[in-house]
Amino acid sequence: MEADSTTAEQEYECDSSTGHRENILLNELSRNYGYFRQIVLPMLRNGNEKDLLEWMREFNLIQPSVKCAKSLPDCRMVITASKVVDKYQWQCKTCNQKVQIRENSFFKNVYCPLQTIFKIILAWCQDMDYEHLSNVFGLKKQVVCGIYDKIERAVYGRPLYQLGGFGIVLLVDLYPDFVDELYPVSSKNDSAIKTQHKILCLADTNEIPTRYWLHVINGSFSFPSENNNTTFKKMNMCDETLHVIEKFALPGGLCAIGGGVHLTSLRENLRSSSMFEGVITMNHLTTHSNVDMQTFMINRIWNPIIRLCEAAQDLPKNKIQSYLSCALWRWQMESSDPFLSLVHLISQQDYKIPTNNKNSSKPR
Incomplete structure (x- = not known):
């Protein structure tokens, strides 16, 4: 299986002006979000990708383990460093089969770095305009809209209380x-x-x-x-x-x-x-x-x-x-931590594609 997160990393790199605007926006958005500012934000910096993935596994945002598609007796999938956007992917130690980190998760088919997705999740919590975000992060509008749509499907029809x-x-x-x-x-x-x-x-x-x-x-x-x-x-x-x-x-x-x-x-x-x-x-x-x-x-x-x-x-x-x-x-959610609550909600969704009916996986 070819990992579709092998897109060249430079495709998502921002110019210096975009990075400056991104920092200003993050400081503004995270001002009252203690968990994001203290725990998540440091993991979004370059070089901390392994820490971010471990945190995502702990929160069930990505699969804690995967099975090799070849299913040979000695097959065992492990997370290994790789020249892909996410810096790591699943790879079988026996047959070298590869699977992207995002498989069967909220992040599947979202074509921007994981770090940017978490920043957009934070922005959604504050109802930030998607066009503004696309300009700040240097992304196409449909990418930001796609992330917003996935979040809204997780929230849709699920009140916090009876x-x-x-x-x-x-x-x-x-x-x-x-x-x-x-x-x-x-x-x-x-x-x-x-x-x-x-x-x-x-x-x-x-x-x-x-x-x-x-x-x-x-x-x-x-x-x-x-x-x-x-x-x-x-x-x-x-x-x-x-x-x-x-x-x-x-x-x-x-x-x-x-x-x-x-x-x-x-x-x-x-x-x-x-x-x-x-x-x-x-x-x-x-x-x-x-x-x-x-x-x-x-x-x-x-x-x-x-x-x-x-x-x-x-x-x-x-x-x-x-x-x-x-x-x-x-x-x-204003009186609590919307970002942390939303991360928990996303982790509870089932993003696996049914093996017996591929067409039924299309979201609402």
Whole structure:
């Protein structure tokens, strides 16, 4: 097997001006990222490639071991220094068979150095513009976009938390319906509101900052499988919203649902189920809350979500869910270390190509 990381190293080298801009950007991006700055950044310098690979093996970002394709009795693959971009590759001590370090990993078919990929992962955590990154790192835009796409597939549809639970009030509403309820006087005309994509909004009132989940209404519900294939089941809006709540919310507690006409059937179905201890309307909850809670419910709970949903309206419909998932992920990770959490998430994905169905490996 020919290792496809044997591309000449000079293909990825940057000129001095690019290197200077890269250093300025890295100092800016890593300022509040202690783990990246102290642990990862030193390994990204020239001469530390072996340390970087060992760290990647410890985090399961690359395979800890591989088998030789010839499978002779004495075959044994070891990491050896080589004149390839990654500086090392797997090589059989018996038959000299070679396999690239990136085989069956997130980094497969990403045509830039490993060091640059980790810098771009850090930039993604801060929602850095991909065109700016392509200029700074001297890469083609499609290379940076490809890395962003791989990250977004790892994050897509995987909230950090389930919402609600016993003793907690779960809020459920539909964008843009609640915009008219909260802000009757709107600068937007009725036709603009009606043509917008509807987004189901869930909020957990027990946490500070508030935890959210957003789901764009598609008329279907997706079930991602372990090999990155996705099965879609067509359903009406009521069934779709019900499936989302069952998947992303914990049973128990109180569920407060917006008063919009599109959620009437959902309220009835949830009341007839045993998932929640009680199902009420948002107006009922607000009326029976204290002044502070009323202010929070009316003026604050949906404000950041409205801005996010409005920003998503200009995107193609098949891109909205990915955009919302990634925005929420960044938002919820602000208080921790997004880079380290994302590295762990990437390491948990299965990038192996099924041997019995090569076509099924194509990502969503």
